[in-house]
Amino acid sequence: MTLLVTTSWDDGHPLDRRLAERLSHHGIGATFYCPVTNREGLPTMGSADWRALAAAGFEIGGHTHDHAYASRTAPQAWAEQVRRGKAVLEDALGAPVPGFAYPGGEHGAAAREAVRASGHAYARTIDNLHGDCGPDAFRMPTTLQVYPHPRDVLARNYVRRGQWRQRAPLARLALAHATLDARLDALLAHGLAHGGVLHVWGHSWEIEQCGLWAPLECCLSRIAAAVPRERRLTNAGVLQRAGLIA
Numbered sequence: 336m337t338l339l340v341t342t343s344w345d346d347g348h349p350l351d352r353r354l355a356e357r358l359s360h361h362g363i364g365a366t367f368y369c370p371v372t373n374r375e376g377l378p379t380m381g382s383a384d385w386r387a388l389a390a391a392g393f394e395i396g397g398h399t400h401d402h403a404y405a406s407r408t409a410p411q412a413w414a415e416q417v418r419r420g421k422a423v424l425e426d427a428l429g430a431p432v433p434g435f436a437y438p439g440g441e442h443g444a445a446a447r448e449a450v451r452a453s454g455h456a457y458a459r460t461i462d463n464l465h466g467d468c469g470p471d472a473f474r475m476p477t478t479l480q481v482y483p484h485p486r487d488v489l490a491r492n493y494v495r496r497g498q499w500r501q502r503a504p505l506a507r508l509a510l511a512h513a514t515l516d517a518r519l520d521a522l523l524a525h526g527l528a529h530g531g532v533l534h535v536w537g538h539s540w541e542i543e544q545c546g547l548w549a550p551l552e553c554c555l556s557r558i559a560a561a562v563p564r565e566r567r568l569t570n571a572g573v574l575q576r577a578g579l580i581a
């Protein structure tokens with residue numbers, strides 16, 4: 336069975352440089368979703384960093400101009416946030432930016448439509464415990480966040496986010512293990528046996544805050560050992576393989 340692996344990293348924090356260095360070391364594909372500034376006060380990278388990441392083969396995606404949340408932003412201001420974020424990245428990169436990730440994973444029909452209307456080709460959610468890339472390019476799901484969620488939080492998240500039947504196999508696996516390390520291992524083994532997509536995502540600032548560099552390193556080296564290089568893709572690369580975007 337063919338397993339595609341992708342990773343994605345939100346918020347464009349300067350620690351993404353360290354993350355990119357580890358991803359490059361293991362030859363793991365990734366998409367970095369970067370706001371231009373962050374209204375919550377977290378530092379963000381600038382044009383030179385985005386260009387360096389792109390030059391290293393990573394994909395850069397939009398994350399609104401200043402990390403605006405769809406539910407707390409009026410429709411016109413939301414559309415403007417999405418459009419401006421994309422325009423600044425494209426100016427810096429001199430290349431199109433097809434991808435977008437909804438800050439906080441917040442998206443309703445109108446928010447998704449604004450992302451589509453701004454010229455993005457796809458958008459990633461934070462829906463988890465999926466083993467494929469789903470049918471809708473504007474609701475690309477993920478598999479697991481690099482975060483040490485306690486079991487009860489993971490279980491509540493499973494219940495709250497719906498699509499229970501599709502998510503049941505991976506939910507069962509994730510809940511059977513107490514640590515992030517063991518969960519990622521089990522999900523990778525399942526992906527290798529059944530094929531599909533393993534989509535690991537997170538925030539570099541959170542990896543630092545929670546002391547997760549070591550488990551991340553384990554995860555990346557196991558992926559690199561088990562999955563051929565040509566199947567370790569960016570988010571756009573996975574959607575292209577699936578025929579969901581051009």
Ligand SMILES: [Zn+2]
Pocket residue numbers: 345346398402437438439
């Ligand atoms: Zn974010």
